[in-house]
Amino acid sequence: MALILSKFRSDFIKMILVFIFFVTVPLWISRVGLYNYIALEILIWCIYGMGYNFALGYTGLPSFGHGAFFGVGAYAMAIYQIHWGGDSLWIGLLLSILAGVLAGGVTGMLISHRRGIYFSLLTIAFGQMFWFLAIKLRDVTKGEDGLLNLQRLPANFGLFSIDLSNTDSLYYFTFALFVIVVVMLWFFIHSSFGYVIRALKQNETRAQFLGYNVTLFKLISFTISTAISALAGGLFALAQQSAFPDVMSLHWSGIIVMMTIIGGGLVSFWGPILGVIFYFITRDIVGGMTEAWLMWFGGTFMLVILFQPEGIAGLWGSLSKRFLTGKPALPTVSTPQEAQHEPV
Amino acid sequence: MTFSKKYLLVLTFLVMLITSVSVLAQDELPPIIIGFTSDASGQYANSGAMDRRGMMMAIEEFNANGGVLGRQIEWVHFDTETNPATATRVAERMISQEGVSFLIGGVSSGVANAISQVAQQHGVIYFNTNSSSPTESGENCHRTKFVWDGHGANFSQATVEGAVEAYGANWLLLTNDYVWGHDTSAATRALAEASGATIVDELLVPQGTRDFSSYLLTIQQQSPDVVAAAVGGDDLRALRIQVVDQGLDTSIAWINNQQDWPDVYGVPPFGIFGTTWYYGFDLPGVDEFVARYQEMFPDTSLSVPGNVLYNGYVATHTLLTVIEEVGTTNNHAIIEALEGREFTAEERMQHFGAWIDADNHHVQQAIYIASANSNPSEEYDIYEIATIVSPEDAMALQDCTLESLEDTPVYEP
């Protein structure tokens, strides 16, 4: 425990800086040509990205179907409101998380004994199944038209209640959840559980020989990841005030992979956040200049895969090292993953 | 503080002063910005493009005469991708970041529905020009939304009864699997059954279907008297190509609920279908309108305008006229001026006048029943108008509860 706390202290500064950054966003975002709603989407996608990277970066589970779980969370919130007439924010979000646990748990049970590319292919297949169901179960989901007219329910704390219908207030509510998710993930990763999943990411066979029930660890880690993704999905439904099957498609499942890797999720705890910001800035700023912005984004991704698999976080790490020491940085980057860094 | 820093500070101050003075000095009024929310990709990409052209024609007409209320009219466009999720984002962005005054455009009903939800929250007036699910002026109606196209139930109302008599009582429904398809087929089913027909089957066609082989096999096996299709955009185009290719267009009676002009090009329509406007109308103003279109868009594969462009044009034209009339861009004032507004047949370039229903914000208008022209006078003379149904006879009101004006935020761009 003491060890964790001392580590926490060293990462504490970074964490505080990230939090300060996000707290101040609504104050200046309109001055840089963006708008508050996009800040809200970015923050939600950051939660999603952090959750996703728990599977990809820390457990080595390259899922190409995570959009399904994000979407399942959004639908849980929407179904709770539209079909069940629910009006409690807490129950809605809880249902989102539970839906993520359920969908991720069942999927995980069927696929977590698989490894490598086979695992990826299976996540594509399951992602497509959930996506297809969302489109076909029209009575429940309204198909491709989506469930509309959701309420941004107030956060009721018993004694007082905060209205979240305004985008800024929903942003700060999301920020509070973001803080909880980040801190929680940090402790997960630095717990003994975290060390096991990172060990099995490095070498699954060896972890197995050491006596760990590898499949179980993968299942738990995958489910934590889908639960966080689904929570983000529930928040996304509140932000959009609707739930659509779109985010569950292979395209969007691929986008979260790209965001996470470009940002440096393979080597850094903060990678997904950098990637999400990079994506949205590209979309809204480069997208304003050329319709073909996705081509540039895809091209950037190809270059990152070839030359900079550590992504933006890795680049930052090596640059700042070079700057500080005046020497070329070592290829490894010090991050919460420390020396264990190794591509996927 | 060093000299250079002081210098910099003074310089900054001066620059700020000059810019603020120059802003004050401009007595030019800010432009009215219209957000075009029509699809540029996906199932309705072609229709979306024509929709925008119609809006541009109206805007150019007003700008040439000095704009409205002395303000020039500008437009912005983002692709809504025939995708409700994208449409939500686009609408949010147009209002929050681009500061649009009004939103116009919509071909897919899913998209239009998603946009109108965002528009209503902000109080921004939205014109749904071309998407024709009955629910747009029914279940999903909004105080800020006005629906310009005839909807699926109007077209069914106009065609179904006659078709049961003419072709027979065994009907099969082919339904695009989204809101417009479902609601249109539901209207057709109710009307057909009321006229004594039996629905032998209903086949759902997912959006984006290109291979209709198994559908066509099932249709042949069921051998209905009539196939009533509510399939739109590129899906309908693909279906038509395959039906014509196999010669199934003559062996079965087809009723294509509404035939949009941009989908007609290349493969002529078959069966009977509805429309709201045709460039071949022998009515005042139509020829001039066609000429103006051709002048403005000389290089185009669609060398005459059709119903989609017409709706985009008429809607935008009406909006700008009303702003000028009420003398303000205040949304409440404009909504009140639009509700119940009547149009002459001449204004509409149709055979009947029309009006905006105050209870559901739907433009009640004439519906035309057409078939392929067997005797065309020129290359694009594709339609033969068989029947003109008056607005009263085509009317198919849906249940709609509009928000009150108090619940609609004030928006004065």
Next chain:
Amino acid sequence: MAFIIELLPHIFNGLTIGLLFALIALGFTLIVGVMELINLAHGSLFAVGAYLALATMSFFGASGFTSPTLLQYGAALIIAPIGVAILGMGLELGMRRTYGKEPLYGLLFTYGAALVIEEGIRQLWSSNDQYFPTPRIISGGMMFGDLIYPKYRIFASIFAIFMIILLWLFIERTKVGAIIKAGAHDSEMVRVLGVNLTVLRLFVFSFGAALAGIAGIILGPIWGVRPHMGVDAVIPAFLIVTVGGVGSFWGSVIAGIAVGLTSGITAYFAEDWSLMSIYILLAVVLIFRQRGLFGKASSLDT
């Protein structure tokens, strides 16, 4: 009995779909077998094939909705796949840095490439649907009893069978084929035998790309030509290879037909659930057989 007779056309239709699926998967399975690379750009290469074919036909004078002559169509069927093969070579050269790393890198690289190619198509040819006309002799309907069935699909299925046999003969009966087969077993061994592995990979990838292009040309008239068609193709391709088993030629062919039959027969009962039935088939196969029907162990599952 009447039920069986009713079902028969749907089984036949499923069979034609299956053969076309197998055709789509051929290039994919070749690349995955030899290079152990999941090529997610396969669908985009498929789409490029269709677009290049349209461009070729219009270069030779056929355009719009008029039926091309057999000569124009034949020219497209030869020139377009060559174009796709060249694009494939470019991709292969670009991704060499990913060799020797984990297979995930190749997958990610080709995923990025798929995005770039699809957007590139939008820029070059617009987002709109294009119509792919076919020569008169293979269009129109054909009577089967009292049912009409499109002639083109019969042609496409026969073409698919032809391609499958041709590829099989190439692998079994030629020297290059023998090397490819050996490479699929053990690339290290091939190097020891004195074959240049770099050249082999370049060849296999561009050959697989050309096969994707050919499939795009054949499927273009059925699926329509649009930027998104790549995604429509890559998903069946990966499904089939997963069901059939990585590295097995006949596994892919059989899986293709099985997938087609499943979707065709499901269409008879519930038209709009035919896609879902494919995924269920995949899940069932994988629950009972870890590496698909005929798969062998490879570096992909570590």
